Structures are given as C-alpha cells and as structure tokens.
Amino acid sequence: xxxxxxxxxxxxxxxxxxxxxxxxxxxxxxxxxxxxxxxxxxxxxxxxxxxxxxxxxxxxxxxxxxxxxxxxxxxxxxxxxxxxxxxxxx
Numbered sequence: 573x574x575x576x577x578x579x580x581x582x583x584x585x586x587x588x589x590x591x592x593x594x595x596x597x598x599x600x601x602x603x604x605x606x607x608x609x610x611x612x613x614x615x616x617x618x619x620x621x622x623x624x625x626x627x628x629x630x631x632x633x634x635x636x637x638x639x640x641x642x643x644x645x646x647x648x649x650x651x652x653x654x655x656x657x658x659x660x661x662x
Contacts, residue, residue, distance in 0.1 A: 587645070587651065590645075591641070591645050591646065592613065594641050594645075595613050595616060595617055595620075595638075595641070596613050597637075598616065598620075598635065598637045598638050598641060599611065599612075599613055599616040601637060603634060603635035603636070603637060603638070604616055604619060604620070604634070604635055604638070605619070605634060606619055616638075620635065620638040620639075620641075620642060621642065621646075623635075623638075624638075624639065624642045624643075624647065
C-alpha cells in the first residue's frame with residue numbers, strides 16, 4: 573500500500589474511498605488500542621485487520637465499529653462483486 577494511502581485520501585475506487593473515510597471516523601472515536609505514536613489511519617487499518625484475522629471476538633469487543641466495517645466491506649464477497657476496483661479521478 574503506498575505511503576499516505578489512507579491518510580491522504582487516495583483510493584483505488586469510490587468504494588475504497590468510502591472505507592478510508594469510515595476508518596478515519598473509527599480512528600477518531602478512540603476505541604482502538606494503539607499507542608499515541610501509531611494513531612494514524614494506516615496504523616489503525618493494519619491493527620484492525622490483524623485483529624480481524626487473529627481474534628475477531630476481541631476486535632468486536634474492543635472496536636465494534638472497525639469489526640462491522642471490515643466484515644461488511646473488505647471481507648465481504650458482496651463488496652467486491654458490487655464495487656470492482658476502478659481508478660477514480662483525484
């Protein structure tokens with residue numbers, strides 16, 4: 573993933589742009605367990621994804637917003653069927 577992908581608002585498609593906006597909102601709510609030095613959208617994304625893969629129950633408890641976002645978008649087949657990756661104008 574390119575540097576600044578999430579923090580700069582760059583996205584591969586309109587669907588990804590929606591996900592990055594939702595991640596920024598989730599980060600700002602502060603449910604995560606990130607140290608202050610790692611409170612960036614990119615770190616939040618990787619933290620949430622790693623918990624989604626390794627301990628979904630914990631993610632659902634600690635940050636239910638991130639859990640629901642990932643479950644209903646990036647890790648849902650319907651997201652990829654309905655939102656193919658297409659370049660968007662920047």
